[in-house]
Amino acid sequence: MASKKLIYNILLVFGLISAFPKWLNAQCASTVSSFPYFESFEVGNGGWSSSGSNDDWALGTPGKPVIRTAGDGLNSWITGGLTLSFYNFGERSWVESPCFDFSGLQFPEVSLMVFWETEYQYDGANLQYSIDGGSSWVNVGNANESGTCLSENWFNRSGINNLSGFVNPGSGWSGNVQPTSGSCRGGNGSGDWVTARHCVRELAGQPEVRFRVTFGSGTTCNDFDGFAFDAFQIRESSSAATAGVLFSCVNETTVQFSDADPSCNQSWSWDFGDGTSGSSSETVSGTSHTFLTPGTYTVTLETENACGASAVGTQEINVLRATSVTQAVSCAGGNDGSVSLEVLPSGLAHATVWQLPVPVVGDSLLGLEEGVYDAIVSVSNGCSLEVSTGIETRPDGYVRPELGPDTFVCPDRPLQLGGGVFDQYLWSTGDDGPFVLISDSGVIALQVTNARGCTGTDTLHVRLDCLGEPLLPNAFTPNQDGINDAWSPVGPLERVIGWNIYDRWGNAILLNQGPYDRWDGKLSGKPAPTGTYVCLLRYLATDGSEQQKTGRVTLLY
Known part of the structure; x- marks a missing residue:
């Protein structure tokens, strides 16, 4: 009976001993619930501890051929000791974190600095999490994920042979930058410390989360620096x-x-x-x-x-939008035009600069000649507006007397000149009526003024020639005052073949008139309207050739 009790007690002890590791894993000595969390191991292990098979993790300042410094500060975790240029054969080890309470995190993110220098494909490390007290572990992310700043420098290799004992798939960091020999695989090492980040949204709200950095190695090609990590951080990714x-x-x-x-x-x-x-x-x-x-x-x-x-x-x-309000120039050649910009939205502070030889600032310009004026309207937090505005002259601002082409005169046959229908006239001869009789050579000038006060000028060169071509007087007044009441060509009429009169639209008034015919200013027996008409004259030149000329005739009463 005593022997049975002893056997029972021995079995109970072994049962407790075998259950102890699971009970120990299930307990959190302390829980971190304040975030962001950052641990760079400068004042100790921060509650992190290593374990596993052939564990050779060390905490301190690395001094290896490739991994020669910590990632942040002086201390970091690294496999294979701090100075050795190899790591253990057949290693299946890890460094485990303290517990974290993610109850208050909505979008958690984890980051850590990593440096890997292992045999590519066969040896490597990864990051895992557990939410059941360490009974099961899950890889954080996958290999070759698309890079964003929240999934950056993550696992570079899937199917790392010696990580398969932890969890499948065995994705993680693997590779080296040192020369390799024989069958040892090389390449794809980090070459320096890099920051790896990953979103762990699946852990949001979890009350007990643990992380561990795992490391697995084979039994050959282990003469590399190993794997190191530092600066472990947890934060709410919304801060990013x-x-x-x-x-x-x-x-x-x-x-x-x-x-x-x-x-x-x-x-x-x-x-x-x-x-x-x-x-x-x-x-x-x-x-x-x-x-x-x-x-x-x-x-x-x-x-x-x-x-x-x-x-x-x-x-x-x-x-912005701008509308131009303009005032036309009153008289041709004047400078009383203006433009003002109405800028919308109204009341919005803006700056208008007119693109003149000397730029002018403001929405309005005064004293403008006829032309095109460009402005740039600018505003803060908006796009500039380019405005081009044309300033024209009023239609009645153009005053153009027409004395016709240069001509000649014979003293015994005075020539009457007129310049059109206007309100005021001033001839260089001193006359102030619509017509002037010319019987001598010289330059004849006429200045006229319309009802708006706009002026215009024209000049005519007159030379003496009693044997020249027939002339076409440019005005007559059929008002029955006995002076210049009819119109006809003047000069050597024996050379005149015929002439026609047309109105301003090209309609025939008189056709096939002879050299001595005269127009009394009537149209179909009634006085023709005041205005300018066109004469077409056919005549014989001094060389006997037939020629023709046209001229304007102003009819006034």
């Missing part, structure tokens, strides 16, 4: 979520928008604030938009990063 709005102008109303820091983000939603565009969800960080009306708009960008955290950014955009 950003949504800053940048913009550039395509033209005056089309704006190109972009995320100021798109590296961490995976989706973007834009709202341009103009009430008609709605929102734009994009898989790229930039987009353009055309604003149809002037105004001040608040553009909103919502982003979501690789860990699901979101951020909102806004940017105020001012869209």
Whole structure:
């Protein structure tokens, strides 16, 4: 009976001993619940401890051929001791973290500095987590993931042979930069410390989370520095979520928008604030938009990063429109034109610069001649507006008397000249009527003024020639005052073949008139309207050839 009791007690002790490691794993000596968490092992192990088969992890300052420093500060964890240039054969070891309470984290992210120098494909390390007291472990992420700032420098190799004893697949960091020999595989080492980051959103809200950095090695080709890690950090990835709005102008109303820091983000939603565009969800960080009306708009960008955290950014955009209000120049050659810009939205502070030889600032310009005037209107948080405005002369501001081409006169046959229908006349002869009789050579000048006070001038050179070509007087007054009441060619009429009269639209008034015929200013027996008519004269030149000429005839009463 005593022997049975002894056997029972022995079995009980062995049962407790065998159960002790599991009970120990299930207990957390302390739990970290304050974040962000950062441990660089400068004042000790920080609650991290190594274990496993053939464990050769060391904490301190590395001094190996390739891994010669810590990642942050002086201390880091490294396999194979601090100075040895090899690590143990057949190693299956790890460094385990303290417990973490993720109850208050929505979008957790883990990062650590890593340096690997192992036989490629066969030896390597990875990061795992457990949420059941260490009974089971799961790899954080996978190999060859697309890089974002929240999944950066992560596992570079899947199927690392000597990690298979931990969990499948055996993905992790593996490779070296040192020369290899024989069948030892080389390449793909980190060559320096790099920061590896990864989102662990699946751990959000978990009350007990542990991490461990594992290491596995084979029984050959172990003469490398091993694997080191440092600067372990846990934080809410929303602290890395950003949504800053940048913009550039395509033209005056089309704006190109972009995320100021798109590296961490995976989706973007834009709202341009103009009430008609709605929102734009994009898989790229930039987009353009055309604003149809002037105004001040608040553009909103919502982003979501690789860990699901979101951020909102806004940017105020001012869209301008300008209307030119002009005053025409009163008289040709004058400088009383003006332009004023009405800029919308009204009341918005802006700057207008007129592009003159000496730039002028302001919305209005006065004292302008006829021409085109360009301005640039600029505004903060908006696109510049280029405005081009034409200043014209009033149609009745052009005054153009027409004395006709240079001519000749015979003293015994005075020539009557007229310059058109205007309000005031001033001839160089001193006359102030619409006509003047010329019987001598010289330069005849006429200045006329219309009802608006606009003036115009014309000149005519007259030479003496009694044997020259027939002339076409440019005015007559059929008002029955006995002076210049009819019109006909003058000069050597024996050379005249015939002449025609047309109105200003080309309609025939008189046709096939002889050299001594005269026009009394009537049309179909009634007085023709005041105005300018055209005469076509056919005549014989001094060399006997038939020629023709045209002239303008002003009819006044």
